Amino acid sequence: MYFRGGDWFLGGVERPSNDALNHMISDELNTVVVSVEYRLPPDVHFPVPFVDCLTAAKHFLSPEVLAKYSIDPERVAVAGASLGGNLAAAVAQEISTDDSISVKFSIQALIYPMLQALDFNTPSYWQNQDVPLLYRPFVVSFWLQYLGADTSLQPQLLVNNHSSPHNSAITRELRARYDWTVLLPFKHKKNHKPVMTKKGSPGLLKEVPALLDVRASPLLAGTEVLAKCPRTYVITCENDVLRDDGLMYARRLQDTGVTVTNVHYEEGFHGCFSFTVWPLEFDVGRRAVRGYINWLQNNL
Numbered sequence: 001m002y003f004r005g006g007d008w009f010l011g012g013v014e015r016p017s018n019d020a021l022n023h024m025i026s027d028e029l030n031t032v033v034v035s036v037e038y039r040l041p042p043d044v045h046f047p048v049p050f051v052d053c054l055t056a057a058k059h060f061l062s063p064e065v066l067a068k069y070s071i072d073p074e075r076v077a078v079a080g081a082s083l084g085g086n087l088a089a090a091v092a093q094e095i096s097t098d099d100s101i102s103v104k105f106s107i108q109a110l111i112y113p114m115l116q117a118l119d120f121n122t123p124s125y126w127q128n129q130d131v132p133l134l135y136r137p138f139v140v141s142f143w144l145q146y147l148g149a150d151t152s153l154q155p156q157l158l159v160n161n162h163s164s165p166h167n168s169a170i171t172r173e174l175r176a177r178y179d180w181t182v183l184l185p186f187k188h189k190k191n192h193k194p195v196m197t198k199k200g201s202p203g204l205l206k207e208v209p210a211l212l213d214v215r216a217s218p219l220l221a222g223t224e225v226l227a228k229c230p231r232t233y234v235i236t237c238e239n240d241v242l243r244d245d246g247l248m249y250a251r252r253l254q255d256t257g258v259t260v261t262n263v264h265y266e267e268g269f270h271g272c273f274s275f276t277v278w279p280l281e282f283d284v285g286r287r288a289v290r291g292y293i294n295w296l297q298n299n300l
Helices: 014-029 048-060 062-068 085-099 123-127 136-148 153-157 170-176 203-207 242-256 283-299
Strands: 077-081 106-111 231-241 260-269
Touching: 014 106, 014 283, 048 062, 077 085, 085 106, 106 153, 106 283, 123 242, 136 153, 153 203, 231 242, 242 260, 260 283
Parallel strands: 077 106, 106 231, 231 260
Antiparallel strands: none
């Protein structure tokens, strides 16, 4: 199952490239590929996209559907890029912990996923805030629209007013789940310092409670949930505001015992997975796609 990135981010350029990619995977791996068309903002808001994808996953994983397409129930994967990576991670968590579902995903592949909305001042958000194709203010605006919140709140989220240390809704345990000062490798922390306002705006989380919903921010899931997740492949790109989301999620999964392969592209940028065909062709995009297909070949 593949959840494409939101057209919000790349203006729809992902759709034809993802179709080509999924055809390639189907041919090379002799695999059934389901590309899910979930609804997007501004037409709908969270949790609708998540529910769309979860509903599709439950249907696809049913014994009747698997049998209809001659699918081995021990070899079913879920994958996604960007917002699609968010949805793939959230759906994988839900499926993994739902005892009523007999067939589980055997692997998940997350391509530069966006996984949390409590810290928009991680090192990668600062380092890459002005790097195309995904600018830092744009991500914050997208989150607010995705969650059905007032976009005028953007300036407050940009300075982390919604997640200040004085906000009692964010416990020490919860904060540890996205604490980049602990979860990131030293080379990515560099000389960055956490941005935490002294007072903040505690009322923001009451106004936008979905900021704390793990279905929207899979990085916030507890260790008992992550421990049940399938073997994982995570692509991260150095020149991407979402880099640290992926790195932190890979670390948290590993800490719970999940086998994780994190492939990091130093020259990679957000969206490079979609730029593999002339005239929008980048070598790093071709290598990322080939590495992804090879990993699926060896692990699915």
